[in-house]
Amino acid sequence: GAVVSQxxxxxxCKSGTSVKIECRSLDFQATTMFWYRxxxxxxxxxxxxxxxxxxxxxxxxxxxxxxxxxxxxxTLSTLTVTSAHPEDSSFYICSARxxxxxxxxxxxxxxxxxxx
Amino acid sequence: xxxxxxxLFLSVREGDSSVINCTYTDSSSTYLYWxxxxxxxxLQLLTYIFSNMDMKQDQRLTVLLNKKDKHLSLRxxxxxxxxxxxxxxxxxxxxxxxxxxxIFGQGTELSVKP
Numbered sequence: 001g002a003v004v005s006q007x008x009x010x011x012x013c014k015s016g017t018s019v020k021i022e023c024r025s026l027d028f029q030a031t032t033m034f035w036y037r038x039x040x041x042x043x044x045x046x047x048x049x050x051x052x053x054x055x056x057x058x059x060x061x062x063x064x065x066x067x068x069x070x071x072x073x074x075t076l077s078t079l080t081v082t083s084a085h086p087e088d089s090s091f092y093i094c095s096a097r098x099x100x101x102x103x104x105x106x107x108x109x110x111x112x113x114x115x116x
Numbered sequence: 117x118x119x120x121x122x123x124l125f126l127s128v129r130e131g132d133s134s135v136i137n138c139t140y141t142d143s144s145s146t147y148l149y150w151x152x153x154x155x156x157x158x159l160q161l162l163t164y165i166f167s168n169m170d171m172k173q174d175q176r177l178t179v180l181l182n183k184k185d186k187h188l189s190l191r192x193x194x195x196x197x198x199x200x201x202x203x204x205x206x207x208x209x210x211x212x213x214x215x216x217x218x219i220f221g222q223g224t225e226l227s228v229k230p
Contacts, residue, residue: 006158034217043204043220044159093158104147104208104218107158 003027004096006108014116015086021079021111023094029074030096034105035067038091050077084115122205122221129229134192136224138205141186145207148181149218150190153202162190162203192226200228 005024013019023033031052036044048069049057056069066088068080077096081088091112095105119141128134140148146167151159165172165179165188172179178191192199205221 004158041225043222046217049217091156095159104149104164107151107160109158110156112156 003098004094004106004108006094006111008111009109010112010114012114012116013084016083017115019081019084019113021081021092021094021113023077023079023096023108025075025096025098025106028096028098028100030077030098031074032097033071033077034095034097035069035077035079036093036095038093038110040091044093047079052077081113084113086115089113089115120205120207120219120221122203122224124222125225125227127227127229128195130195130197132195134190134195134199134226134228136190136192136203136205136226138188138190138221139186140188140205140207140219140221142207142219143183143186147208148179148188149206150177150179150188151204151206151220153204153223155201159204195226195228197228197230200226202226 003026007022011019033050035047037047038044046059047062050069050071052071052074058064071077091110093110095107097105122138147164149164150162152162153159163174163177165181176193180189202223202225204223206218
């Protein structure tokens with residue numbers, strides 16, 4: 001079964017709305033989670049690394065104030081797209097690092113965000 | 117810098133073998149991975165290989181690693197229509213181990229025709 005749960009799976013909202021996406025590790029404690037963005041027919045682009053109890057590390061070119069990341073517990077990280085605009089429409093995927101397992105990262109099922 | 121490259125498309129007939137190729141640049145990667153992504157879904161880890169291995173087989177999947185040429189391949193035997201998906205090759209970032217950042221290739225779209 002899924003070890004990383006990502007919600008919601010699909011969001012459609014108006015321009016200017018802020019949208020929160022949750023990523024939960026179900027069977028393990030994840031000190032590190034990752035947030036990716038994927039455009040159609042393209043690879044995953046790492047946006048930021050979310051560290052429990054500390055500030056997220058953002059990749060170059062990713063706006064910190066636009067994409068707010070909170071990792072307040074060992075099983076939950078949230079990504080908030082603030083004042084979303086149509087260009088923010090994309091597929092957002094989270095993953096969680098399981099230090100005790102063989103896999104490097106377990107992935108959520110992704111969130112399809114559509115801004116009208 | 118770190119880079120992972122794959123061919124973009126592969127089309128095979130059901131029952132044939134599929135071979136998806138990948139080249140990478142970071143020779144310090146400890147593990148190399150193959151992920152599968154079905155439409156509208158997240159990534160599913162198919163298999164991984166430790167850098168000191170040349171080959172790993174897991175049921176219909178065979179991974180070959182040529183460290184000298186920095187070339188990784190995934191062979192799917194007896195390809196089925198359910199194998200149609202995008203396949204991503206990935207390596208861990210420089211200095212990382214299993215917990216490091218993943219560097220993904222562009223993805224190879226595998227189309228299996230009946």
